Amino acid sequence: MTVSFDVNGRKVTVDPAARTTLADCLRHDVGMTGTHVGCEHGVCGACTVIVNGEAVRSCLMLAVQADGAKITTIEGIGAGEELSPLQLAFKKHHGLQCGFCTPGMLTTLHALLSQEPDADEERIRDVLSGNICRCTGYIPIIEAAMEAREAYRAKAGES
Amino acid sequence: MRTVNTYIGSPVERIEDQRFLTGTGEYVGDMSREGMWHAVFLRSPVGHGRILKIDASAALALEGVRAVLTGDDMGEDVPTIPFRRPNPTIGPFAQPIIGRGKVRYFGEPIAVVLADSQEIAEDALGLIDVEYEQLPAVLDRETCFADKVLLFEAQKSNVTSVFNAQKGSADEAFAKADVVVKDRFYTQRQTATPMETRGLLAEWDEKNRRLRVSGAAKLPFFNRKTMADMMKLPEEAVDYIEVDVGGGFGARGEFYPEDFLCAFAARKFNKPIKWVEDRREHFTAIGHSRECEAQVELALSKDGTILGMRGDLYVNIGAYVRPNGMTPVRNAAQFMTGPYRVPNIDLKAHAFVSNKTPAGTYRGPGRYEGCFFMERLMEMAADALQMDRVALRRKNLLTNTEMPYPLATVLPSDGRAETNCDSGDYRETFDRCLKEFHWDEKAKLDGQQVDGRYHGIAIASFIEGGASGPSEACKLELEADGSVTLYIGSSSIGQGVETVMLQITADALELPMDRLRIYHGSTDLLKEGWGSYGSRATVMGGSAIMMAAEKMLDRFREEAAKRLNVDPSSLTIAEGVARHADGRSVPLAEVASAKIVTEAKYTSWTPTYTYGAGAVHVAVDADTGHVQVLEYLVVDDVGRIINPLTLHGQVMGAAVQGFGSVFSEELAYDDQGTLLVGSLADYLLPLATDYPHIHCISTDNYPTPNHPIGAKGAGEGGIIPIGGVVANAVSSALKSFGVAPNILPLSPNRIWDLVQAAKRKA
Ligand code: FES
Ligand code: FES
Numbered sequence: 035m036t037v038s039f040d041v042n043g044r045k046v047t048v049d050p051a052a053r054t055t056l057a058d059c060l061r062h063d064v065g066m067t068g069t070h071v072g073c074e075h076g077v078c079g080a081c082t083v084i085v086n087g088e089a090v091r092s093c094l095m096l097a098v099q100a101d102g103a104k105i106t107t108i109e110g111i112g113a114g115e116e117l118s119p120l121q122l123a124f125k126k127h128h129g130l131q132c133g134f135c136t137p138g139m140l141t142t143l144h145a146l147l148s149q150e151p152d153a154d155e156e157r158i159r160d161v162l163s164g165n166i167c168r169c170t171g172y173i174p175i176i177e178a179a180m181e182a183r184e185a186y187r188a189k190a191g192e193s
Numbered sequence: 194m195r196t197v198n199t200y201i202g203s204p205v206e207r208i209e210d211q212r213f214l215t216g217t218g219e220y221v222g223d224m225s226r227e228g229m230w231h232a233v234f235l236r237s238p239v240g241h242g243r244i245l246k247i248d249a250s251a252a253l254a255l256e257g258v259r260a261v262l263t264g265d266d267m268g269e270d271v272p273t274i275p276f277r278r279p280n281p282t283i284g285p286f287a288q289p290i291i292g293r294g295k296v297r298y299f300g301e302p303i304a305v306v307l308a309d310s311q312e313i314a315e316d317a318l319g320l321i322d323v324e325y326e327q328l329p330a331v332l333d334r335e336t337c338f339a340d341k342v343l344l345f346e347a348q349k350s351n352v353t354s355v356f357n358a359q360k361g362s363a364d365e366a367f368a369k370a371d372v373v374v375k376d377r378f379y380t381q382r383q384t385a386t387p388m389e390t391r392g393l394l395a396e397w398d399e400k401n402r403r404l405r406v407s408g409a410a411k412l413p414f415f416n417r418k419t420m421a422d423m424m425k426l427p428e429e430a431v432d433y434i435e436v437d438v439g440g441g442f443g444a445r446g447e448f449y450p451e452d453f454l455c456a457f458a459a460r461k462f463n464k465p466i467k468w469v470e471d472r473r474e475h476f477t478a479i480g481h482s483r484e485c486e487a488q489v490e491l492a493l494s495k496d497g498t499i500l501g502m503r504g505d506l507y508v509n510i511g512a513y514v515r516p517n518g519m520t521p522v523r524n525a526a527q528f529m530t531g532p533y534r535v536p537n538i539d540l541k542a543h544a545f546v547s548n549k550t551p552a553g554t555y556r557g558p559g560r561y562e563g564c565f566f567m568e569r570l571m572e573m574a575a576d577a578l579q580m581d582r583v584a585l586r587r588k589n590l591l592t593n594t595e596m597p598y599p600l601a602t603v604l605p606s607d608g609r610a611e612t613n614c615d616s617g618d619y620r621e622t623f624d625r626c627l628k629e630f631h632w633d634e635k636a637k638l639d640g641q642q643v644d645g646r647y648h649g650i651a652i653a654s655f656i657e658g659g660a661s662g663p664s665e666a667c668k669l670e671l672e673a674d675g676s677v678t679l680y681i682g683s684s685s686i687g688q689g690v691e692t693v694m695l696q697i698t699a700d701a702l703e704l705p706m707d708r709l710r711i712y713h714g715s716t717d718l719l720k721e722g723w724g725s726y727g728s729r730a731t732v733m734g735g736s737a738i739m740m741a742a743e744k745m746l747d748r749f750r751e752e753a754a755k756r757l758n759v760d761p762s763s764l765t766i767a768e769g770v771a772r773h774a775d776g777r778s779v780p781l782a783e784v785a786s787a788k789i790v791t792e793a794k795y796t797s798w799t800p801t802y803t804y805g806a807g808a809v810h811v812a813v814d815a816d817t818g819h820v821q822v823l824e825y826l827v828v829d830d831v832g833r834i835i836n837p838l839t840l841h842g843q844v845m846g847a848a849v850q851g852f853g854s855v856f857s858e859e860l861a862y863d864d865q866g867t868l869l870v871g872s873l874a875d876y877l878l879p880l881a882t883d884y885p886h887i888h889c890i891s892t893d894n895y896p897t898p899n900h901p902i903g904a905k906g907a908g909e910g911g912i913i914p915i916g917g918v919v920a921n922a923v924s925s926a927l928k929s930f931g932v933a934p935n936i937l938p939l940s941p942n943r944i945w946d947l948v949q950a951a952k953r954k955a
Contacts, residue, residue, distance in 0.1 A: 053312070067223035068216020070439075072388045073472040077873040080388060108216035121214040125206050128842045132687025133213025134220070134388040134439030162881040166873065168388045168440050169687055170842060171849030171911075172881040 037101045041066065042110025050097040056090075057081040059097035060107060068108040070137050072166070079165030082138040083107045089145035108137035111144055119185030120144060123178035131169035138165045143179050151186035194739070195703045200696035204838035205706070207692040209685070218437040221392040221408030222469045229394070229465035230259055232455055233314035235304035235321055236477060237296035240548035240866015241331070241344070244294060244303060245324040252306060252320040257313035261321065262305040262458060264293025272423050274448055277415060277516040278607040282354040285345055288513035288551055290423075290450040296325070297344050297512035298550050299868045300477025305454050307466065330548040330866035334486055334507045337545045344512060344546045353514055356542040358526035358601035363539035366501025367492045374573040375490030375504070379936045380562045380916060382484035382509065382860040384476065385555045386878060387687075389439020391479060392469035393452060395459035402430055404456055409433035409714065410686050411446025412724040417716045419448045419516075420456060435714030441686030442850070443554035443726065444480045447516050451478070476870045480553025481860055482521055484509040485562045489529075489540070491570040497578055497585045501537035502530060502570075506562075510544050511551035518552055519544060519607065524559025524658075527603045527612065531560075531567050532619040532654045532804050533589045538601040548866035554726075556847060557909040560657065561854065561916055568653040568917025569935060572924065582921075583627065583652065590654060593618040593895070614656065614802045615905075617830055617895040623654055626806035626828040629890060635810055640928045646812040646821075649926025653918035654806045657829070659728035659906015660899075662798035666722045667737040669698070669745050671789040675769070675782025676708045677745070682722015683734035684714030688908065689839040690730055696835055697735045697902070701742030704769050704781070721794070728803075728906025731835055733795055735902045740793035748789045753779035801897040801905035805829030807848075807914040813926045818945030820923060822852065826888045827914070832896045832905035840907055844889040848911030853879045855919045856938055887911075930955075 038047045041064060048063040055074075060083065061067050069092060072080035076094040083092045084106040112118040117125065120143060130136045139162070146153055146161050153161070158179045159172075167175065212218045249261035264271050273287035292303040304321060308314035329342050336342065337351045344351055367373060393408035404426060409416065413433035421428040438445065451468060459466040470478065489504030506529075508522045526542035575582035591598050597613035604610055627633075630652070638648040667681040679698050683690055691711050699706045712718050714725075723733065746766050753771035754761040756779050764771045772778040807827040813820050827848060834840055857877035861869045870876045889911060896903030920934040923944065930951040936943065 051312070061223070062225075066216070067219070070220070070389070071222070072390070072439075073873050075472060075872045075874065078388060078472075112215060115211075115215065117211075117214060124214060125210045128207070128838045130210060130213055131689065131839075131842055131846065132388065132438060132440040133209070133218050134687070136213050137216055140214070159881045159885065166388060166878050166880065168386055168442070168850065168878065169846045171845040171847075171879075171884070171887060173845055173885065173887060174842060176881065176885075 035098055037098050039100045039103045039105055041105045042107060048097065052098060054097045055093050056095040056097045056100050057092035060092060066107055066109055068137050070134055072134065079142060080135050080138040082141045082165065084141050084145045087145065089142045106141065108140055111140050120182040123182040127174040127178040127181070129170060129175040129178040135165060135167040139167065139175055147183055147186040151183055151190045153183065155180060195700040200699045200706060201835050205692055205696055205836055207689050207839065208695065209689065209691050220389055220437045220439055221394060224394050224407055224436065225467065226394065226396065226465035229467050230307045230309065231311040231314050232458060232466050232468040233306045233311060233318060234302045234451065234474065235306065235318050236474065237292060237299060237301040237303055239296060239325050239327050240299045241328040242296050242325040243328065244292065244296060245326055247304060248322040249304065251322065252317035255313065255317050255320060257309040258306065258317045259309065260307045260462060263303065264291045267291060274450065274516060275419055276514065278519055280354055280519060280605045280607050283514040283519065285348055286353045286514040286546060288450065288515055290453045298548055299866055300474065300550055301512065302450050302454065305458060307458055332547055332549065332862055332864065332866060333509065337547060344548065351545045353510065353544045353546060354519065356523045356526050356603050356605065358538055358540040358603045360601040361537035363501045363503040363537045366537035367503065370492035370500050371495040372493045372574065372577050373490055374570055374577050376573065376935055378487045378566045378569055380483050380485050380565055381937050382481050382549065383555060383854055383858050384479060384481050384860060385442035385444035386876065387440030387442060387445055390470040390472055390475045391445060393455055394465060394467045395455040396465045397459040397463055399463050404430060404460065405432045405434060406452065406456060407434040407436055409435045409446065410438045410441055410684055411726050413684055413714055413716050414682060414722045414724060416448050420452065423453055424456060424460065432717045433715065434717065435684050438686045442556045443558060445686065447480060447553050472873060473871050476860070476876065477550055477868050480515060481511055481550045482552050482555035482558060483562060485525060487566045489566055489570065491574055493574055493578065497580050497588050499533060499535050499589045502535050503539040506540065506542040508542060508544050509547050509549065511549040512546055513551040515551045515553050517554055520554050521552065521558040523603050523607060525563045527601055528560045528656065529563030529567050530600065531564055532591055532656045534591055549862060556850060557657065557913040560655065560913045564653065564655050564913050565916035565920065565937065568921060572921045586654060587620060587623060590619040590623055592620055609798065612800055615897045615899050617804050619654060619804050621894065622804060622828045622830050623806045626652060626808050626826060629828065630808040630826045632808065639925055646814050647926040648810065648812050649922040650808065650810045651918045651921035651925055652806055652808040653914040653921065655804065655913040657728065657803040657906065657909045657913055659801040659803060660732035660797065661726060661729040661800065664723055664794055664796040665733035665737045666719055666792065666794040667734065667741050668719055668790065668792045669741045671781065671785055673785045675780065675785055676710065677702060677704060678710045678712065679738065680718040681711065681713045681734050682719055682724060683730040684725045686725055688843060689836065690725065693731055693835050693839060694734055694738060697738050698742060701739050702745060703767055728908055731904050732801060732900050732902060732906055735904060736900050737793050737795035739901055740795055741791045744791035744793065745789060748791060749781060749784060752784035752787045797900065799899040801832060801899065803829055803831045803905040803907050803910060805910050807918045809918045809922045811919065811922045811926055813923055813944065815927065815948050818941035818943070818948070820856065820939060820944065822884055822886065824886045827911050828890045829910035830892045830894055831907040833893045833903035834891060835904055837891065840891050841889055843908035844891065844911040845887055847909055848887050848889065848915065849879045849884050851912035851915030852884050855916055856940065859938055
């Protein structure tokens with residue numbers, strides 16, 4: 035069945051099988067492999083993408099359910115090569131090592147901080163407890179998120 | 194070598210971050226090829242059994258299924274995987290690349306389905322009809338040593354080898370001892386659990402008879418040789434290509450059965466074959482580690498001097514001996530004494546097979562286990578001697594004047610029977626740890642009940658081995674624009690190799706980092722090389738870089754001298770420019786036409802020993818068994834810090850992994866040998882909410898004298914002491930009950946059980 039959705043501002047039309055997950059569809063049909071699959075069980079959070087403003091595990095959503103949706107993936111968090119303040123904060127605080135969990139961390143945080151730019155450390159930790167990182171021990175990720183809030187606040191102030 | 198404003202020692206942000214942050218990295222699962230087939234493995238659903246029949250006809254009839262391979266397709270004898278660290282007795286226990294006739298663990302591959310898509314291949318799995326005769330399973334030391342059930346009938350026992358760690362005369366030491374403490378300890382089975390599962394893409398070039406394997410990690414050069422031998426190809430006909438790797442921690446990148454089977458299929462059908470492991474299969478297939486039982490004792494004199502140690506370690510290595518399956522076994526024996534002065538040692542480490550997934554290494558192999566046993570014994574000794582536990586440890590820690598200090602010799606030798614602690618003052622990091630932790634202040638809370646929970650503190654010391662031999666190689670190439678490209682055998686497993694290697698190169702060549710490029714880890718870049726494991730990349734790779742850079746600067750000097758018509762020795766080189774005293778100079782770019790290429794191979798079997806101490810403060814709820822980590826501090830001395838940012842990240846990450854080891858991660862089996870872990874929801878990795886209060890301090894006061902770079906391997910320091918220190922803090926918190934947490938993990942129910950048992954006794 036044909037499905038159309040908007041990924042990072044680009045409209046795509048694909049023809050996935052009914053059982054194809056959104057994660058597989060993005061990775062293999064759309065060809066955007068930045069979204070990672072770490073478990074396919076909805077546990078690790080690596081596959082998180084933003085669907086209509088909400089962080090969603092794309093391994094638990096079927097591609098056909100995304101018809102008409104507006105989707106943001108890791109590839110759409112910054113402006114191409116130019117890093118967003120959140121990405122820059124990850125770099126500065128060494129919030130990534132192997133980079134495998136990073137797409138899910140960034141999308142989860144981007145969704146959170148867009149909605150709640152004042153989220154405190156506890157809230158950030160709480161929300162991130164659905165994303166597993168095996169490399170960093172999380173502390174640098176939390177530091178990066180805390181620092182990036184400023185930019186999200188400024189953005190919220192503008193709009 | 195640049196000496197001021199160096200990159201070495203600076204917190205340089207990582208160059209690899211850009212692609213990871215923008216989703217443009219390339220992991221093996223991201224790769225695809227025109228017309229490729231997808232491989233999926235049928236795995237044994239029984240722990241121990243005989244295969245009576247495999248009928249794949251229904252699977253083959255499914256549209257899109259191209260082939261099904263079983264052991265019968267492998268020729269007369271199913272090949273076995275060679276060892277990386279051979280010893281005299283393990284030969285018969287090598288892993289066959291596919292189960293035929295008999296299966297020995299839940300998850301052992303018995304067939305490969307090849308299909309047009311992964312989905313179709315997975316559908317086909319369910320259509321293969323296999324009949325098994327289930328056999329009784331060997332799961333633990335008791336069933337193993339009963340020798341009623343043998344995994345390998347042709348062998349007389351389930352024990353594959355016994356390593357003996359010896360020094361002085363332990364029996365004499367015990368005869369003289371004033372105090373002996375002994376007990377039984379156990380560390381549970383675990384696995385490294387990188388967030389990216391394994392996978393590979395095998396491509397066969399029929400015309401040139403070449404094999405290309407993408408998805409390499411850890412040991413690309415060794416694995417290439419293994420693959421070439423097994424495929425009966427010349428080594429040059431095989432390439433191992435490293436793409437981005439989502440974590441290794443010791444488990445990824447060893448030679449596994451799937452590696453061979455994908456390559457075999459690629460050649461047989463002349464098709465690109467892609468395999469990406471799913472998470473459930475990952476738990477059954479990748480190397481497990483850490484399952485070790487110890488019965489050990491420590492002898493001391495009245496004043497707290499350690500006189501000797503002896504006992505037995507029993508390591509459950511699973512169904513087969515894998516390429517590095519003996520590493521944790523021999524390590525546990527050699528490194529159990531850790532940073533302490535133990536003059537007399539007699540430890541036997543018994544490796545035995547069982548119907549569980551074959552084991553390999555996981556971060557700090559054998560050292561984490563050994564440190565737990567040793568630190569528990571030290572705590573018990575302090576109690577028995579009624580001596581302050583800090584004073585007892587301090588008294589027995591090695592100091593600078595004793596270096597190099599020989600550890601126990603381990604036989605049979607796997608090439609590294611003897612080893613020496615290289616440099617450092619182990620008391621110094623211990624004291625620093627006490628101070629930064631505010632030990633004396635926190636000690637007031639020790640054993641006290643505050644708001645319903647019992648507080649406890651503890652401190653433990655450790656050594657961490659690094660710089661595994663034998664060698665590393667690299668090549669530097671001067672490009673037309675005066676930039677330099679580094680090719681190096683060291684591989685990246687997510688630890689930041691690119692940045693660290695370029696920092697070293699930039700200082701060695703005295704060039705800015707942005708004039709450098711790096712290619713690493715793939716066998717098509719260099720004639721020889723090695724890889725990254727055992728905390729070796731920085732020391733071995735970095736030393737090779739320093740050698741190649743020196744050669745390049747010499748060549749630069751020669752070429753510049755020719756152009757200026759002066760003697761090369763009259764030139765000084767700094768920041769990419771060769772200068773003569775008369776004011777004339779030649780920049781590097783100007784000699785690019787000379788096509789300068791220099792190579793170096795750094796060879797050494799001398800390991801380094803990073804060392805340090807960890808202290809922890811916990812609060813234990815005796816009613817629920819829950820332990821909260823209020824603070825963990827680790828201090829280590831790494832010889833020389835190359836990048837404090839990435840180093841800190843490594844130590845911190847290791848610490849959090851360690852808390853998973855102590856509290857929650859366990860690969861449990863039922864009594865038939867069925868693995869009870871099927872997803873990340875059953876195998877509880879630490880989460881962002883679990884351990885927020887961790888601090889790491891790294892120093893570089895004692896460079897290793899054994900390698901020109903001075904740096905020691907690092908990255909395991911956070912994890913090694915954690916079992917011992919946490920167990921001791923829990924026992925200290927609960928001292929009013931008198932519990933002995935000698936079995937890991939310290940799950941809430943285990944602690945609750947200990948408390949209940951202690952209450953019943955009282
Ligand atoms: S892959 Fe979706 S949550 Fe793990
Ligand atoms: S950076 Fe490796 S899993 Fe998070």
